[in-house]
Amino acid sequence: MEANQFRDFGKAMIDYVANYLENIRERRVLPTVEPGYLRPLLPSEAPQKPDTWQEVMADIEKVIMPGVTHWHSPKFHAYFPTANSYPAIVADILSDGIAxxxxxxxxxxxxxxxxxxxxxxxxxxxxxxxxxxxxxxxxxxxxxxxxxxxxxxxxxxxxxxxxxxxxxxxxxxxxxxxxxxxxxxxxxxxxxxxxxxxxxxxxxxxxxxxxxxxxxxxxxxxxxxxxxxxxxxxxxxxxxxxxxxxxxxxxxxxxxxxxxxxxxxxxxxxxxxxxxxxxxxxxxxxxxxxxxxxxxxxxxxxxxxxxxxxxxxxxxxxxxxxxxxxxxxxxxxxxxxxxxxxxxxxxxxxxxxxFRALKIWFVLRLYGVENIQKHIRKQIGLAHHFEDLVKSDDRFEVTEEVLMGLVCFRLKGQSNEVNERLLKRINARGTIHLVPSKIREMYFLRMAVCSRLTEKEDMDLSWKEVRESADDILGE
Amino acid sequence: MEANQFRDFGKAMIDYVANYLENIRERRVLPTVEPGYLRPLLPSEAPQKPDTWQEVMADIEKVIMPGVTHWHSPKFHAYFPTANSYPAIVADILSDGIAxxxxxxxxxxxxxxxxxxxxxxxxxxxxxxxxxxxxxxxxxxxxxxxxxxxxxxxxxxxxxxxxxxxxxxxxxxxxxxxxxxxxxxxxxxxxxxxxxxxxxxxxxxxxxxxxxxxxxxxxxxxxxxxxxxxxxxxxxxxxxxxxxxxxxxxxxxxxxxxxxxxxxxxxxxxxxxxxxxxxxxxxxxxxxxxxxxxxxxxxxxxxxxxxxxxxxxxxxxxxxxxxxxxxxxxxxxxxxxxxxxxxxxxxxxxxxxxFRALKIWFVLRLYGVENIQKHIRKQIGLAHHFEDLVKSDDRFEVTEEVLMGLVCFRLKGQSNEVNERLLKRINARGTIHLVPSKIREMYFLRMAVCSRLTEKEDMDLSWKEVRESADDILGE
CATH class of the missing domain: 3.40.640.10 (Type I PLP-dependent aspartate aminotransferase-like (Major domain))
Known part of the structure; x- marks a missing residue:
């Protein structure tokens, strides 16, 4: 690949990533593929002669995206957040260039x-x-x-x-x-x-x-x-x-x-x-x-x-x-x-x-300490907002003090099995994604505020998913 | 940073990296800075308010480049190669976007x-x-x-x-x-x-x-x-x-x-x-x-x-x-x-x-097996070319069989100290960069073919540097 092709390909990828992140809410947060989905989509060996970069670009939606769990969707609440920001992506281009x-x-x-x-x-x-x-x-x-x-x-x-x-x-x-x-x-x-x-x-x-x-x-x-x-x-x-x-x-x-x-x-x-x-x-x-x-x-x-x-x-x-x-x-x-x-x-x-220090340098300079503080405070605020929603429904309890961007909750007075069914139902509906945990034999659900794009409306939607799943489970 | 700024910033960085790599021969391969050079160039704390991305871009040449050892210069022959290619850089943008x-x-x-x-x-x-x-x-x-x-x-x-x-x-x-x-x-x-x-x-x-x-x-x-x-x-x-x-x-x-x-x-x-x-x-x-x-x-x-x-x-x-x-x-x-x-x-x-498999996928598809073979064979050929140059000069000996992209050589019949002086002289001239090694108390120089941009003329230049440094050392 020559430098001029790289200029075109690289810029096309910048646009692809910007479009992906700006429209990430529209994608199903958790993929529906089964193990082994990808192998039949690819040749069994590397090609002898080069493909074009346009062919590779086209395959991203065909081969990769159907199997991606969208960690940066505001509907992703599993594990803990993993970071993603524009300044860090650009810093990595420089790091890869210097290599x-x-x-x-x-x-x-x-x-x-x-x-x-x-x-x-x-x-x-x-x-x-x-x-x-x-x-x-x-x-x-x-x-x-x-x-x-x-x-x-x-x-x-x-x-x-x-x-x-x-x-x-x-x-x-x-x-x-x-x-x-x-x-x-x-x-x-x-x-x-x-x-x-x-x-x-x-x-x-x-x-x-x-x-x-x-x-x-x-x-x-x-x-x-x-x-x-x-x-x-x-x-x-x-x-x-x-x-x-x-x-x-x-x-x-x-x-x-x-x-x-x-x-x-x-x-x-x-x-x-x-x-x-x-x-x-x-x-x-x-x-x-x-x-x-x-x-x-x-x-x-x-x-x-x-x-x-x-x-x-x-x-x-x-x-x-x-x-x-x-x-x-x-x-x-x-x-x-x-x-x-x-x-x-x-x-x-x-x-x-x-050369990873470049990422820190770009992020700290292009956000500034104030905006990083704002980001942390906003996400903790969103967790408290979700906490309030849970507490407003008598069927639920918040099981741990909410200090950061994580809310631990469960159906009050219900067995672990019922709460496990609730989690499976929420994930099966496909709109949001959570993972559970267990402390001293008590099973509970974890709602982590993950995506930097998360807004109050996203938490409201997530709560709606939880509430409606509970309606289903408890009505059965 | 908003998506639209990212589009501009990211594309500017793509151009910066393309320009950097296409003109890398013009830079001094090994920097001349002393330990501690960088700290005085930066504020002692992260900024409270964000800088602009244009300010960050401008600082790359001011703060970073003076301290970079250019591993992808055809004048870099130290250690072993580390990879760099356009398809891999673009794959990493996608990997960072999906994150x-x-x-x-x-x-x-x-x-x-x-x-x-x-x-x-x-x-x-x-x-x-x-x-x-x-x-x-x-x-x-x-x-x-x-x-x-x-x-x-x-x-x-x-x-x-x-x-x-x-x-x-x-x-x-x-x-x-x-x-x-x-x-x-x-x-x-x-x-x-x-x-x-x-x-x-x-x-x-x-x-x-x-x-x-x-x-x-x-x-x-x-x-x-x-x-x-x-x-x-x-x-x-x-x-x-x-x-x-x-x-x-x-x-x-x-x-x-x-x-x-x-x-x-x-x-x-x-x-x-x-x-x-x-x-x-x-x-x-x-x-x-x-x-x-x-x-x-x-x-x-x-x-x-x-x-x-x-x-x-x-x-x-x-x-x-x-x-x-x-x-x-x-x-x-x-x-x-x-x-x-x-x-x-x-x-x-x-x-x-x-998500590192993307880099392999992009590289194998956009080079094809044939071009990767061509790359390996070319670099081994360049090592043999350098080997021939060394062997054409009676003052030198090649100390190991050349099988891949590495030539081990030294001044024949000279002490380790003289060969050590040779290495220091070569590096001090600043045009190319080598590191030495030692086996069974015999000190020798290692000429590794590293950059994918390396051509026959680059190896000729590197040999000229070695030869002239030897002239100096032996003439002293």
């Missing part, structure tokens, strides 16, 4: 340096303590990870390296494997499944601790578990606290957990994947009180802050635990400026990395 | 299904045995990972799960940690640093074995190591063989390694990150003879096959070792079609994933 691999400073200084500064911008925006920021001049700093699950694993590996180092000082004869076997980490039973998975991947024990009646992990529960495990000869080394759980958007009590971690020299990682973006608004920062006691913090601008996937923002107070533990530099990766700027390959699982 | 997260089939069926079919297309193109392909109807199939380092780690985790499972059948009373401590994997001393790192991350021993005089890992070396370790009470479980090492583009002897792995029930992973793309041309497939004995295979279309980063193509004969070992499904991720299509989140480290 450098930023594994070391010299491999593209702008890629590393913009990331350092953008992580400072973001950290200041959400009110992180100075110690986490590179501009403080200390050890701390931020890095873009792919996902919050990676950040949890990276922090676990840093915590593991630190714990082994400290134990070896006291027991120089113990082998790494013997120490690793004694390590135990903690998280709440409500934390994301990726935390449990990080334990499996990292090969260490990770205990899911019970929460209080509001589904929060409390300090005394953690303290008791650490004491128990110490007495059993184990070595507590890592805690993951969640700010905004996936099931119910609950916030663990950092003010209680932090001191327990600090006293016991246990690495505290905070997973604020979804809710972290809300700390852009000062009125929500009370929910992260105690953050200064953490060793690492992560939230996803690619969820609620309009930066397209993947862009998970992670800060570490002392990245050296990672850098030193996994540094295996061959000659072809060494360069003269080592040490005077971060070589981000040591901060992550992979070697390669895209 | 679905494909962690399960239902989360966007097209995202999963196109990936399954594209991995079959790619597998057929490079001549992989049927058992690796989903279309064979067996257990096997492909998945897009971010990087080859991730694939190495994922395969290691699968191998670990399989080994623990098998050992437990014989020793039901052994604990996982006790078994993990006995596990030992193998790779050649020439394999990529990320293999050693996967061992560190996965918490298992990984031995670097010596190679033959041509830098290849041989079967008898592996067999001896396995026997030794067995006798010492260890459990051999994993081998990483490399097809196209980073230092010298050497190919391990699969025909010898494969049977040793199979007899000893050791998982064989093949890392063909760079060279795998060459198997699109049947005349290079002799270099992967024995591939049918592997358990997993990975190559990076994002290196040499014109699909932009990140897109690492991995196939597994039996993905269930991964799926079962790390499956931690909460209710909000379950869906009715589970089991009838892959849920790719179980095949990778992260939970989230972009």
């Amino acid at each position: 450098c691999i930023g594994f070391s400073w010299i491999a593209s200084p702008a890629c590393t340096e913009l990331e350092v500064v953008m992580m400072d911008w973001l950290g200041k925006m959400i009110g992180l303590p100075e110690e986490f920021l590179a501009c403080s001049g200390g050890k701390g700093g931020g890095v873009i990870q792919g996902t919050a699950s990676e950040a949890t694993l990276v922090a676990l590996l840093g915590a593991k390296a630190r714990a082994i180092h400290h134990v070896k000082k006291e027991h120089p004869d113990w082998k790494d494997a013997d120490i690793a076997e004694k390590l135990v980490g903690y998280t709440s039973s409500q934390s994301h499944s990726s935390v449990e998975r990080a334990g499996l991947l990292g090969g260490v024990k990770l205990r899911g601790l019970p929460t209080d009646e509001s589904n929060r992990l409390r300090g005394d529960t953690l303290e008791r578990a650490i004491k128990e495990d110490r007495e059993a000869g184990l070595i507590p080394f890592y805690v993951v606290a969640t700010l905004g759980t996936t099931s119910s958007c609950t916030f663990d009590n950092l003010e209680e957990i932090g001191p327990v971690c600090n006293v016991n020299k246990v690495w505290l990682h905070i997973d604020a994947a979804y809710a972290g973006a809300a700390f852009t608004c000062p009125e929500y920062r009370y929910l992260m009180k105690g953050v200064e006691m953490a060793d690492s913090f992560d939230f996803n601008p690619h969820k609620w802050m309009l930066v397209t996937f993947d862009c998970s923002a992670m800060w570490l107070k002392d990245p050296n635990w990672l850098v030193d533990a996994f540094n295996v530099d061959p000659l072809y990766l060494k360069h003269d400026q080592q040490g005077s700027a971060p070589d981000y390959r040591h901060w992550q699982i992979q070697l390669g990395r895209r | 679905c997260i494909g962690f399960s089939w239902i989360a966007s069926p097209a995202c999963t299904e196109l990936e399954v079919v594209m991995m079959d297309w790619l597998g057929k193109m490079i001549g992989l045995p049927e058992e690796f392909l989903a279309c064979s109807g067996g257990k096997g199939g492909g998945v897009i990972q971010g990087t080859a380092s991730e694939a190495t780690l994922v395969a290691l985790l699968g191998a670990k799960a399989r080994a623990i499972h098998h050992v437990k059948k014989e020793h039901p009373d052994w604990k996982d940690a006790d078994i993990a401590e006995k596990l030992v994997g193998y790779t050649s001393s020439q394999s990529h640093s990320s293999v050693e790192r996967a061992g560190l991350l996965g918490g298992v021993k990984l031995r670097g074995l010596p190679t033959d005089e041509s830098n290849r890992l041989r079967g008898d070396t592996l067999e001896r190591a396995i026997k030794e370790d067995r006798e010492a009470g260890l459990i051999p479980f994993y081998v990483v063989a490399t097809l196209g090492t980073t230092s010298s583009c050497t190919f391990d002897n699969l025909e010898e390694i494969g049977p040793v792995c199979n007899v000893n029930k050791v998982w064989l992973h093949i890392d063909a990150a760079y060279a795998g793309a060459a198997f699109t041309c049947p005349e290079y497939r002799y270099l992967m003879k024995g591939v049918e004995m592997a358990d997993s295979f990975d190559f990076n279309p994002h290196k040499w096959m014109l699909v932009t980063f990140d897109c690492s193509a991995m196939w597994l004969k039996d993905p269930n070792w991964l799926v079962d070992a790390f499956n931690v499904d909460p209710l909000y991720l379950k869906h009715d079609q589970q089991g009838s299509a892959p849920d790719y989140r179980h095949w990778q480290i992260q939970l989230g994933r972009r």
Whole structure:
């Protein structure tokens, strides 16, 4: 493909995407295809000779769109939001055009340096303590990870390296494997499944601790578990606290957990994947009180802050635990400026990395902090509006306090089976899409405000779908 | 930003990228900035109110470009190529517009299904045995990972799960940690640093074995190591063989390694990150003879096959070792079609994933297999052209057989220090960029053919730079 064809093709795709997003309400949010739908639509092998770009464009509606779940439809309320914004899309075009691999400073200084500064911008925006920021001049700093699950694993590996180092000082004869076997980490039973998975991947024990009646992990529960495990000869080394759980958007009590971690020299990682973006608004920062006691913090601008996937923002107070533990530099990766700027390959699982800081830069500049705050506040307002609608109908109950853009609700006094039928009915009608969750054997529905295009009328329509589905189910 | 502004901004960026790539030869390949150059060019905080997109566009040349290492300049010969092509850039615009997260089939069926079919297309193109392909109807199939380092780690985790499972059948009373401590994997001393790192991350021993005089890992070396370790009470479980090492583009002897792995029930992973793309041309497939004995295979279309980063193509004969070992499904991720299509989140480290199969689809359709073969053959031809130039000058020697797009060379009979001075001189002149490597204490220079825009004249210019730098160094 020549540059002139690219100019035409690229511009046609810009228009296609603009049209797609501006008219997304008209599409059925969840596709009706069956598994295996796509294979018969394509040849069984790649073509020997090139097709034209016009043929490829025409196939998007034929082959791809029938199988797309439209995450950016205001009728999509499943999981949590994933970000999409025009500035981020344009930034990615530039990132793909430059297409450098930023594994070391010299491999593209702008890629590393913009990331350092953008992580400072973001950290200041959400009110992180100075110690986490590179501009403080200390050890701390931020890095873009792919996902919050990676950040949890990276922090676990840093915590593991630190714990082994400290134990070896006291027991120089113990082998790494013997120490690793004694390590135990903690998280709440409500934390994301990726935390449990990080334990499996990292090969260490990770205990899911019970929460209080509001589904929060409390300090005394953690303290008791650490004491128990110490007495059993184990070595507590890592805690993951969640700010905004996936099931119910609950916030663990950092003010209680932090001191327990600090006293016991246990690495505290905070997973604020979804809710972290809300700390852009000062009125929500009370929910992260105690953050200064953490060793690492992560939230996803690619969820609620309009930066397209993947862009998970992670800060570490002392990245050296990672850098030193996994540094295996061959000659072809060494360069003269080592040490005077971060070589981000040591901060992550992979070697390669895209120029993702451009997305943050474009989004923050082209929205401005004020419009990002406006976006967060509007979506939380829409959740409260839906909450009011649910509460206005005696048949329903809201099961969790609504703090962010998520409303958890169910048919009051009805069995899990009836609520499960309600969910299936709503999704089967095809207008909106929700997913359920379950806490302590209670099944409920989750209404997440996802699309940045969502307006009050969209929430009214979603409520109508829920209400009418309930009429059906209860009338049967 | 409104849709209409996006149309203007996006199209302006398409033109910017086309102009950038078409005129890339005019830019200095390696920037001259010092660490810390960028921070003073930006405000210390994100702006409260939005800037205009025209202001952002203007800052690209002011802030970003002075710090960019131009990987797509025909004067860039460092590391290995990273891909860049117009069809891939346009596919990413669509991927960013749809912006679905494909962690399960239902989360966007097209995202999963196109990936399954594209991995079959790619597998057929490079001549992989049927058992690796989903279309064979067996257990096997492909998945897009971010990087080859991730694939190495994922395969290691699968191998670990399989080994623990098998050992437990014989020793039901052994604990996982006790078994993990006995596990030992193998790779050649020439394999990529990320293999050693996967061992560190996965918490298992990984031995670097010596190679033959041509830098290849041989079967008898592996067999001896396995026997030794067995006798010492260890459990051999994993081998990483490399097809196209980073230092010298050497190919391990699969025909010898494969049977040793199979007899000893050791998982064989093949890392063909760079060279795998060459198997699109049947005349290079002799270099992967024995591939049918592997358990997993990975190559990076994002290196040499014109699909932009990140897109690492991995196939597994039996993905269930991964799926079962790390499956931690909460209710909000379950869906009715589970089991009838892959849920790719179980095949990778992260939970989230972009719609990356679109890039493969666009590139394969808009180039066609023939043009991809042409691209590979042309770049190998350019490497041989450079090889001839080096051999025409008595002061130089080519230190490794040139098989792909990499020429390893040095000043013959000169010390490492002199060759190191040569490299520094070449890079300091600023016209081209190379990185060195070292094997068995011999330092040499690596000339990789990287940019898809590279022509014979570019290689002539690069040779002139090398030759004149040698004149300088030897004349001093």
